[in-house]
Amino acid sequence: MAAPLDLLPRPLIAPFGPEHRAGRSTPRAGGMAVSWRSWLANEGVKHLCLLIWLSLNVLLFWKTFLLYNQGPEYYYIHQMLGLGLCLSRASASVLNLNCSLILLPMCRTVLAYLRGSQKVPSRRTRRLLDKSKTLHITCGVTICIFSGVHVAAHLVN
Numbered sequence: 001m002a003a004p005l006d007l008l009p010r011p012l013i014a015p016f017g018p019e020h021r022a023g024r025s026t027p028r029a030g031g032m033a034v035s036w037r038s039w040l041a042n043e044g045v046k047h048l049c050l051l052i053w054l055s056l057n058v059l060l061f062w063k064t065f066l067l068y069n070q071g072p073e074y075y076y077i078h079q080m081l082g083l084g085l086c087l088s089r090a091s092a093s094v095l096n097l098n099c100s101l102i103l104l105p106m107c108r109t110v111l112a113y114l115r116g117s118q119k120v121p122s123r124r125t126r127r128l129l130d131k132s133k134t135l136h137i138t139c140g141v142t143i144c145i146f147s148g149v150h151v152a153a154h155l156v157n
Contacts, residue, residue, distance in 0.1 A: 046131050050138065053101075057094050057142065065090040081157050088153035091146045098146070102139040105132030 068074050068086040078085055104110070115129055 084156035
């Protein structure tokens with residue numbers, strides 16, 4: 001059964017500028033500004049969320065690495081195990097974060113509740129909830145990468 005056209009997500013701004021609708025093959029000056037605004041309206045929030053997620057991962061890795069590298073309470077264990085301790089503990093903290101986040105964007109009950117509630121006022125936010133698969137895939141790839149880092153750090157020990 002095909003979805004009604006009213007339920008399909010629509011872009012906020014047309015993906016092509018007025019040049020395309022007029023049948024011109026070359027865009028006028030300012031054509032890139034229209035497409036940039038269109039991209040920002042349609043994909044900007046998703047990329048902002050991914051940037052925040054990436055910053056959180058980098059900050060968590062860096063703070064944990066410095067804690068085990070320079071923390072006075074880990075001085076002797078760091079002397080015995082070396083850099084492998086810092087890398088394994090820092091990658092483990094990133095793994096813990098991503099393993100806790102990987103199922104959240106795919107939980108249909110939570111997404112349906114948020115989409116149907118009055119707490120999500122804008123259409124843009126509802127469309128962001130529809131693009132939650134990107135966060136799920138990104139968390140999965142990060143788990144694979146940092147699992148390799150974690151195992152390699154333990155092999156160095």
